[in-house]
């Protein structure tokens with residue numbers, strides 16, 4: 265039941281860390297806004313009693329005593345002013361905090377993302393947490409804090425009402441508390457149920473979100489429309505909704521029926537006490553002023569109870585968000601220890617020593633007992649069927665994953681012992697699914713070297729090496745042309761043109777001496793690919809070049825070729841030695857050569 269407060273403390277800590285001053289301001293104003301209603305009710309009593317006394321005075325002595333009555337009215341007016349100032353202040357502080365907090369939470373989310381491993385991103389549940397954490401980062405934490413503060417404010421009001429009511433009768437107070445309690449308990453219970461329900465359902469909601477993406481995103485709509493999948497996906501979307509909705513509806517109805525039934529108890533107790541106060545006034549046990557005050561306290565008390573219930577019922581959603589946010593932020597990450605910036609055997613190159621690897625959650629090894637040696641100045645081509653482990657090998661080499669068995673050495677030092685920065689500056693890689701940055705052309709190339717991100721001459725040189733200058737010069741704004749469709753005037757490129765940009769990006773990484781091309785030229789024709797690789801080799805003479813390709817016309821140019829199958833190296837050698845082996849490579853080469861005849 266107390267689950268609704270589960271994350272209030274953490275949300276509060278977050279707000280405090282964002283701005284202690286604003287938090288104190290918020291707390292002070294909440295306190296003021298909480299106490300003032302009781303103070304106003306008390307002044308109301310003083311006014312009525314003063315008016316009654318003034319009437320008596322006038323009847324008995326014929327003179328009018330203005331002072332106390334108008335004085336109290338003035339005080340009440342002053343209190344109203346303070347109420348309105350504190351409410352405005354609360355709204356202003358909340359708005360300022362919302363902006364600061366949203367930025368802070370977003371920064372926390374994205375900074376955390378930088379420390380995660382690729383395996384984290386490939387875990388669907390975890391990735392979903394990240395997406396959801398980001399989506400509502402600017403509103404949820406503050407909403408929870410606001411509701412917690414509003415509960416506090418109403419709590420303070422209720423306590424101050426209780427202090428005044430105590431003077432009328434401790435019994436009346438006890439009765440009112442007992443009357444309101446069931447409604448509170450029910451609201452908290454149902455909010456908790458809704459919280460659990462929403463958590464359990466997150467896989468279905470995730471499916472729904474995915475279908476929304478398929479049905480309404482530019483990059484998917486093309487295929488969905490052509491395969492006429494729209495109606496099927498919509499039906500699926502609707503069926504998930506119907507299933508979720510029926511559970512939801514049941515909870516909503518139960519919640520409201522119970523809320524109403526238990527609300528009747530509170531109302532009955534409330535009006536019982538109301539009658540008691542009125543009769544006490546008639547028999548002269550309390551003054552007319554006191555009656556006014558008590559009735560006001562009762563009315564406002566009921567309002568405070570109602571608004572507390574609303575706060576509680578909204579809190580579960582905020583809790584859900586925060587639980588998700590904290591689960592994401594607390595995901596354990598590898599602590600990056602400072603490693604070495606060079607190896608003991610300079611110039612030894614890359615060695616794979618009996619490396620095996622199984623993806624987390626998989627029961628099949630993607631790589632089995634791989635041993636390799638690539639020396640500076642050498643190029644290695646990797647061929648093999650789809651799924652044979654080529655990309656996985658690159659992921660291990662770039663330390664996106666670590667071997668489950670064996671080790672990979674660079675200059676005689678295990679990759680795990682390298683300083684991450686030092687290691688990464690030595691590697692330039694283009695994956696099959698390289699990023700198409702929605703930046704200008706130049707920045708798309710400059711992204712290859714952070715230090716030279718804006719270096720225009722650097723862009724041009726790299727573009728030259730990537731054979732991208734021809735079409736860049738034809739673009740309306742040359743290197744300043746905005747690419748992609750996300751932003752105004754963005755220009756879309758063809759698949760092959762994007763690949764040339766990606767190649768240029770790899771060439772931008774001048775300091776890198778390990779260059780990896782994982783099928784980056786698949787969208788180019790065979791001649792262009794061979795041309796680019798030849799060119800690539802020329803410009804990477806003292807470097808280590810690794811190429812994954814299905815095209816033998818390119819592969820044949822490499823110093824060494826390995827043929828992979830089911831995660832193992834099946835054949836290795838030069839183009840000629842492999843041809844004379846008359847094995848798998850030779851067969852595939854002939855097949856492809858026939859295709860080109």
Ligand SMILES: Nc1ncnc2c1ncn2[C@@H]1O[C@H](COP(=O)(O)OP(=O)(O)OP(=O)(O)O)[C@@H](O)[C@H]1O
Nearest residue numbers: 386623626630648649650651652653654655656657
């Ligand atoms: N992130 C992953 N999680 C689990 N298994 C994976 C993951 N990525 C790849 N695999 C599995 O590992 C094996 C090797 O995949 P890999 O991507 O290395 O193949 P590949 O040789 O590069 O294939 P292709 O020529 O199609 O690009 C495959 O069986 C694949 O199912």
